[in-house]
Amino acid sequence: AQSVAQPEDQVNVAEGNPLTVKCTYSVSGNPYLFWYVQYPNRGLQFLLKYITGDNLVKGSYGFEAEFNKSQTSFHLKKPSALVSDSALYFCAVSRNTGGFKTIFGAGTRLFVKA
């Protein structure tokens, strides 16, 4: 069955340190992968996506994500965290065949401490 997992409910990091938010997926065929961010009382905002090509994808606000096919992972990273990065992050997976729906992970809450 197709699925996406965000193994950490919460990630804590100090401001200025690198951050990683993990995502793994299970889907047959070639996936489309997305990261979204949600601030309090707001909708999800698109950060970046992987469709094909270069495994390292750069997105908004200095975020990037690395697609690793062998590990079926798409971890979100940022070299230097900001307090304003504190939010809820969602990984999502889709695919272009077979009527596959976009599936969202359960979300990971990121706390960046000053």
Added chain:
Amino acid sequence: NAGVMQNPRHLVRRRGQEARLRCSPMKGHSHVYWYRQLPEEGLKFMVYLQKENIIDESGMPKERFSAEFPKEGPSILRIQQVVRGDSAAYFCASSQQGGQNSNQPQHFGDGTRLSIL
């Protein structure tokens, strides 16, 4: 700002009443999705619509819930005879093309927070 517009932002209803949630997609977008989010939980897909058609309603409860996206006007998510368990944030998203199995990102509104007294 021509983003996805949802209204109302907050809606309070008593048990047994009807709730109507509206969503105007981004300009040029013909695909609309509705999701439900409970506190501290992820998004649950409810329904995917294109103009005048329901494409996938596999996430919608069989009773009391309905959705439409008419030729003119916003998409409407309708909940009849609301119960306490319907309290949640309901988000609408739109995309330009391709539907659920697409490489296009979805653009989200800021949601309607439904509270049932």
